[in-house]
Amino acid sequence: MKNLRLKSARAALDLSQEQLAKMVGVSRQTINAIEKGDYNPTINLCISICKALNKTLDELFWE
Numbered sequence: 001m002k003n004l005r006l007k008s009a010r011a012a013l014d015l016s017q018e019q020l021a022k023m024v025g026v027s028r029q030t031i032n033a034i035e036k037g038d039y040n041p042t043i044n045l046c047i048s049i050c051k052a053l054n055k056t057l058d059e060l061f062w063e
Helices: 004-012 017-024 028-036 043-053
Strands: none
Touching: 004 028, 004 043, 017 028, 017 043
């Protein structure tokens, strides 16, 4: 399942996948795979992404 909430939050801050990836210490391909729903990130990575985007886990990852 695609993570459109993550993509939207990233775009709202005018961040590229590459920029977000550098902020959280992963590759651009990892961010791309998460957005496409091809990769299930660890809870620690989810938390790092949320902090970088100033969002909660509920807002980005959980229904």
